[in-house]
Amino acid sequence: MIRHADPQRGYLSHKREIDEAITRVLEGGRYILGPEVSQFEKEWAQYLGVNQAIGVANGTDALELALRALEIGPGDLVVTASNTAVATVAAIELAGAAPLLVDVDPETLTLSPARLEQALECNRDRRIKAVIPVHLYGQPALIAEIVALAANHGVAVIEDCAQAHGAIVDGRKVGTFGIAAAFSFYPTKNLAALGDGGAVVTNDAALAERLTELRVYGWRARYISERTGMNTRLDDLQAAILRVKLRYLDAENARRREIAAQYDRALSGLPITLPSRGRGEEHAFHQYVVRTSERDALRRRLAEQQIETAILYPIPIHEQPAYRGRVAISDALTVTEEAARELLCLPIHPALSEANVQRVVDTIIRSLAR
């Protein structure tokens, strides 16, 4: 069986160090927001090149907390894409705001700056307060254009970096472009805990202080709530595990890029669309996503050969039962809907061998030749 992602291998590859870290936490006696969390927050901020990181319980909470700390809530609109984890849109509603979904760029499948501009130009009642670009699949969104448009219209940018730990644009890591950025450390992500975890990062000291208060009931001093906050804490076991994993993130992302290059070489020239790369970008290859009108047949053939694939995401948010007909869309989401019918995520994770990538490739070539 060739797995599409393999969190267990992610543990076994670093078992000795992770087991040691776990024992250190268990014996140390501090389990929530303790010394491992503060240390991880420092190391994560330093890795990204931002002033502060605030550890939270998961990526969804990271987005919600960022919105709340920016005082975005009831009556406000937040622009994002519809081809994302439900988490992105759920977080907007959890904060009390309403999502406004716009179409994506046909090349990158990330938020279209042109569609964003259209939405911002119709924003006469100034209800749009923020935009959440998603660096989908580890590919940086068109972030420079989005940041410029948002600045022109006085709208905040919160980056959803849940799939893009370590992705780079023009020498800068994603997560350093917006006023804040949200990360998830869910076990399948590029930087993965062995449970839930997340973080918000920012360069803004005042915002960091609000994030820190709102993370725990709005406390400034213990037991005194200055504002109504959340309860979204990172625990020391996960932080200690993340500190081990962080040391290998760059090497593991490099391995993902090697696998992607092997797929690129072997699959170019076939009647399938390969993932695009922007100039000056380092893709983190959380997913390697191809597109074909024969998607479902190809997926079946791969499954017959014990090759697991995934579809991220099969149903755009605006077509999901919980959101359909209710969530605001700015225009037709044609590119989003078409991509959902055609995309397929091939196996990619740092422990995937060259021989297994070749098996995937051979199966695809045989399947497309039928």
Ligand SMILES: *Cc1c(COP(=O)(O)O)cnc(C)c1O
């Ligand atoms: C994983 C993910 C999230 C949510 O993270 P959780 O830790 O699962 O809450 C948010 N956005 C995107 C794009 C994701 O892939």
